[in-house]
Amino acid sequence: MKTKYILNFNPEASNLPITHNLIAEYGLLVNILRAEIDEVGGKMLIEVSGDEASTKNGVEYLEKIGVGVRPFKEGVRRNDETCTHCGACVSICPTDALSIDPETRKVKFDEDKCVACGVCIDACPPRAMEILI
Amino acid sequence: MTKPRKAHGEKNRQAKTYDHIRKKASDGDAVVMTAMEFKRFVESEGVGKAAEEVDIVTTGTFGAMCSSGAYFNLGHSDPPMKIQRAWMDGIPAYSGLAAVDLYLGATELDESNNMLHGGAHVIEDLVNGKAVRLKATGYGTDCYPLKEIDTYVSLKTMNQAVMMNIRNAYQNYAAAANSSTKTLYTYMGKLLPELGNATYSNAGEISPLLNDPYYRTIGIGSRVFLGGGEGFVVWEGTQFNPGVARTPKGVPKRPAATVSVIGDLNGMTAEFVKGLTFTRYGTSLGVGIGVPIPILDEEMASFCAVTDDKIFTAIFDYSHQKRSRPILAEVSYADLSSGKVDIKGKEVPTSPLSSISKAREITEILKKRILDGSFELTEPVQRLPLDRSLRTLEVRGEKEAMK
Numbered sequence: 173m174k175t176k177y178i179l180n181f182n183p184e185a186s187n188l189p190i191t192h193n194l195i196a197e198y199g200l201l202v203n204i205l206r207a208e209i210d211e212v213g214g215k216m217l218i219e220v221s222g223d224e225a226s227t228k229n230g231v232e233y234l235e236k237i238g239v240g241v242r243p244f245k246e247g248v249r250r251n252d253e254t255c256t257h258c259g260a261c262v263s264i265c266p267t268d269a270l271s272i273d274p275e276t277r278k279v280k281f282d283e284d285k286c287v288a289c290g291v292c293i294d295a296c297p298p299r300a301m302e303i304l305i
Numbered sequence: 306m307t308k309p310r311k312a313h314g315e316k317n318r319q320a321k322t323y324d325h326i327r328k329k330a331s332d333g334d335a336v337v338m339t340a341m342e343f344k345r346f347v348e349s350e351g352v353g354k355a356a357e358e359v360d361i362v363t364t365g366t367f368g369a370m371c372s373s374g375a376y377f378n379l380g381h382s383d384p385p386m387k388i389q390r391a392w393m394d395g396i397p398a399y400s401g402l403a404a405v406d407l408y409l410g411a412t413e414l415d416e417s418n419n420m421l422h423g424g425a426h427v428i429e430d431l432v433n434g435k436a437v438r439l440k441a442t443g444y445g446t447d448c449y450p451l452k453e454i455d456t457y458v459s460l461k462t463m464n465q466a467v468m469m470n471i472r473n474a475y476q477n478y479a480a481a482a483n484s485s486t487k488t489l490y491t492y493m494g495k496l497l498p499e500l501g502n503a504t505y506s507n508a509g510e511i512s513p514l515l516n517d518p519y520y521r522t523i524g525i526g527s528r529v530f531l532g533g534g535e536g537f538v539v540w541e542g543t544q545f546n547p548g549v550a551r552t553p554k555g556v557p558k559r560p561a562a563t564v565s566v567i568g569d570l571n572g573m574t575a576e577f578v579k580g581l582t583f584t585r586y587g588t589s590l591g592v593g594i595g596v597p598i599p600i601l602d603e604e605m606a607s608f609c610a611v612t613d614d615k616i617f618t619a620i621f622d623y624s625h626q627k628r629s630r631p632i633l634a635e636v637s638y639a640d641l642s643s644g645k646v647d648i649k650g651k652e653v654p655t656s657p658l659s660s661i662s663k664a665r666e667i668t669e670i671l672k673k674r675i676l677d678g679s680f681e682l683t684e685p686v687q688r689l690p691l692d693r694s695l696r697t698l699e700v701r702g703e704k705e706a707m708k
Contacts, residue, residue: 264502
């Protein structure tokens, strides 16, 4: 099973090898989709693959060491009324979450593929894309 | 204005006249097809049969068209005022006209310099029925004593609110990519470094002027779908440049003709009049235009049969900050719309910028309007010229400029 989580760290937790621990101690596959760190701590978007029990244990470990964990459901939202389906976003989206349907020529947004990198936000001429994290 | 010339179409026996087609349309007997339907019809039935059986083909385009704007007559205040400077929702409007006439350009930006909000957005708001804050100042005269006003206006308060675009609906357009090592922010959108993407901006095979390459039917006086309402072609558009290289079928391989259009903002819809922001370039207006093309004879049928694989453009390298940019690749619109093009051996993802889905919607709406009798086909009162060439702006002396 694959699950995406947003992790929020305080500066202390930023120094712990948590990705290593999730992999070595809990047997999870961790894909870091996005990571940011600044003076008040850090934020990471990860995709975790593993069975349900290991995923649960991994999340509990993170919470125990003071990492804020919340499931990632929606990172970028498209306002369907504002979108003109011009396609300015499709060639810059690094994960192909945005693509043009060859039949209808409308822009499709596959939220599962979106890693909330935000590249589309300021590339959208009618400003239909909004980042939520 | 134009030199007499032997025009395309004159050698052909006119199989149908405008009157004939208009009569059929008003009797409810006209055969109207969208550009897409027509191309499929020609593919299966051939050009000859298409010329005989089809009367009108509807074409459309929706894209960022910077040389757009609107003029307004605000009505007179009491006491009256000769407006010298004016702002509509903070966007400067040109007032070097009669007392209460203004022109608001789509790319005019607000004075906070954030490059996000411009004239285009104010025009969209007005079309949406919103009220817009109007501030204006004047110098005061005996006949126009008022020096300042701060009020609201909307389509309901103004005498005239008219879209007047001096360059729209480009017949073909350049495509863009970026070979440098940094991201470029352009009117062609965000161009990723090292040929990370390519953008193009034309509806291709369903775009009006690509279906009438020598302007036999699209001319001054043509009634068009404009921004959801109706308008007319009033002149050749600026930078009209029909002399570019063409394919054997006559389709320009570079940006060529443009049209200037006019239409009442009342009756337009925000679906087809959209304020756009191109980051670090500025604003533009997304305009939807649709043009009906009468299939007068076999030549017109063959023009309208053109498909994306027969329409070509060049991808230019926008990292060169020059008037003439190097060409990276020559491609067809079929290549561009496949989602990937080959540039120097690299597979580069593409973005259209021009909304093909909205353009198709326009062709459908226009077809419906012609069929229900609410949109009447018009014959141009004057054809667009074929003898223009593109001039450049140089730093020159007074005498040199007069040569």
